[in-house]
Amino acid sequence: MRQKSIKKILISGNEAIAEGAIRAGCTFYAGYPITPQNELIGYMAEHMQDRGGVFIQAESEVAAINMVYGAAATGVRAMTSSSSPGVSLKQEGISYIAGAELPVVIVNIMRGGPGLGNIWPGQSDYFQATRGGGHGDYRCIVLAPANVQECYDMMILAFNLADQYRNPVLILGDAMLGQMMEPLNTSTKFVIKNVDKSWALTGCKDRKPNIVKSFYMVKGDLEKFNLKLQKKYEALQAKEERWEEFLVKDAKLVLVAYGSMARIAKAAVKTLRLKGKKVGLIRPITLWPFPKQAFKKPKDKYLVVEMSYGQLIEDVKLSLSVNAQVGFIGRAGGGFPSEEEIIVKANKLYNG
Amino acid sequence: MDKIYTHPRALRKTVTHYCPGCGHGILHRIIAEVVDELAIREKVIGIAPVGCAVIAYDYWDFDCSEAAHGRALAVATAIKRVRKENIVFTYQGDGDLAAIGTNETIHAANRGENLTVIFINNAIYGMTGGQMAPTTLLNQKTATTPKGRNAQLQGYPLKISEMLALLPGVKYIERTSLHSPQEIIKTKKAIKQAFLNQVENIGFSLVEVLSPCPTYWGISPSQSLNWIRDTMVKEFPLGRIK
Structure with missing residues (x-):
């Protein structure tokens, strides 16, 4: 019998994210050009309008994040994208989005920092992404794809989670992932989960007026709202942790890495296994909520591999209930x- | 007998937090009356600013969104683009529209967004305690210009309405005032025109309203009206700008 052929297209991570977003029901995109995510805004410019959506090249990243705030306030699926310095500019808006509980997807294709840095791959925005980033006690759901297929597939999850929890979702990639071209299978079935959006701004016909805001001046109200947010974050931590395990079961040493860094770490695991070393890999897919459950049965030794100087390692250490040996390699x-x-x-850690 | 004056449907029956002699209450009511007269209450979406009018949504009785300081026109742009059937307006003070939000203001205007902008110019920052606004007059004393605004140090009052009038995307700009009943009637007429323009898809329309702030001008409400009439209008002349 002839095998059914699966159609694949050669596409970059940036474009895969854009196409995935459109197929996930995103009908509003606003962005500002910045390298290394320009293929994403370019793809949106080319396709969004023809497929019934709205595309705006904003005057700044600040304007772009506030545009997606406005679009999401009406109940449509909205997204913006940028790279590290641009995402720093968006932080005030992300805080307002978290405060107004709006479902928005934000993409950060990370580059080197701090400051203007450079346009090469980096993972140095991990703290900014997983600790909130802007002012106030809030969290973004943070998803980290590791290949072009995942860039695409993860978009439906991103929009569904944003809607379900009324929370900003951050896609955290890097220049390597955004620029790399790989074959993409677009036959994945995307199921758009429609949720109640009776809170949205549509005009107050046949109902009381709706207000989208994050301002609570009456004494005690803001504390109550913060407690409500904390409950949401507890639910997210309990239900939405995601990670990939590779040869972890019998491993004495487990590498921990995410995104494109995890692919290099996986290659190292494979080579070490060929030499008889019992080594495995944990790849966090949700960076927040961090997959604490993956560390429930601690191994003797861990090696955290990052394109940053000791950010992911903090969450690994916080997730370990015992004093395991945690090594680090990062650039x-x-x-x-x-x-x-x-x-x-x-090898040093394994034999030491 | 005909009832010729009543509480607007689009205005909630509540006491506002504004100081005695403040212009915001008058403007909130004018907007509510216009919304009623154009029968758009069920379609209108207002964007409340950061500033003294931050809780304008507690006074208007229709859908509203908060916007971060200066970002009202970015928020409004997106709402109008995805919901063309709604009538979207921003309500912004001088700091919001002409200082921290200048970029959003100029670019929304330049894109010719089909929006209505109500711009309240009281030449001062009210909510934060009377600091200099971009529209503060020369020699005007504020908390951050204690010796008066000095052009050498703080530049000149920013005439953003005149600047915006240069942009082809802008269809209508008028400057009005609240310093007398006649001027209030003119203000309402201009605001109605700015809303009507959006209903008729004409495009970006802005009404700048000179509004009293007795508390931070440090004079009485009646002196404040005289100050607008005698001093402020010299820097910000009233009438149709575009």
Whole structure:
């Protein structure tokens, strides 16, 4: 019998995110050009309007995030994208979005920092992404794809989670992932979960007026609202942790890495296994809520691999209930630990 | 006998938090009356600013959104683009529209967004305690210009309405005042025109309203009206700008 052929297209991570978003029901996109995510805004400019959506090249990242605030306030699925310095500019808006409980998807294709930095891959925005980023006690749901297929597939999850929890969702990728082209299978079935949006601004016909806001001046009201947010975050932590395990079961040493860094770490694991070393990999997929459950049965040793100087490692240590040995290898500013560098470090830790 | 004066449907029956002699109450009512007269209460979406009018949505009885300081026109742009059938307006003070939000203001106007903008110019920052606004007059004393605004140090009163009038995307701009009943009638007429323009898809329309702030001008409500009439209108002349 002839196998049914699966149609694949060669596409970059940035474009896969854009196409995934459109198929996930995104009908509003606003953005401002910044390298290395320009293919994303370009794809949206080319396709959004023809497919019934709205595309706006905003005057700034600040305007763009406030535009998606407005669009989401009417109940439509809305997205913006940028790269590190631009995402810093969006932080005030993300705080307002969290405060007004609006479902918005924000993409950060990270580059080297701080400051203008450079346009090479980085993961140095991990703290900003997972700790809230702007002012106030809030959290974004943070999803970290590791390949072009995941860039695409994760968009339906991102929009569904945003709607379900009325919470901003951040897609955290990097320049390597955004720029890399890989074959993409677009036959994944996207199920758009429609949720009640009776809170949305549509005009007050046949109902009481709706108000979208984050301002609570009456004494005690803001504390109550914050407690409501905390309950939501507890529910997210309990229900939405996601991660991938690779050869973890019998492993004595487990590498921990996310995004494109996890692919290099996985290659190192495979090489070490060929040499008989019991090594595995945990790849967090949700960076917030961090997959604490993946560390419930602690191994003796961990090696955290990052394109940053010790950010992910904090969550790994916070998730371990016992004193396991946690090693670290990380580079930032455009460099990343190579497979060979990881193997040297892993061997030292493994044999030590 | 015909009832010729009544409480607007679009205005909630509540006491406002505004100071005695403030112009916001008059403007809230004018907007509510216009919304009623155009029968658009069920379609209108207002954007409340950050500033003294931050809780304008507690006074208007229709759908409203808060916007971060200066971002009202970015929020409004998106709402109008995805919901063309609604009537979307922003209500912004001088700091919101002409200082922190200048970029959003100029670009929404330049894109010719089909929006209505009500711009309240009282030449001062009210909510934060009377600091200099971009529209503060030369020699005017404020909390941050204690010796009076000095052009050498703080530049000149920003005439953003005149600047916006240069943009082809802008269809209507008028400057009015609240300093007398006659001027209030003119203000209402202009605001109605600015809403009507949106209903008729004409495009970006803005009404700048000179409004009293007795508390931070440090004079009585009646002196405040005289100050607008005798001093403020010299810097900000009334009438149709575009």
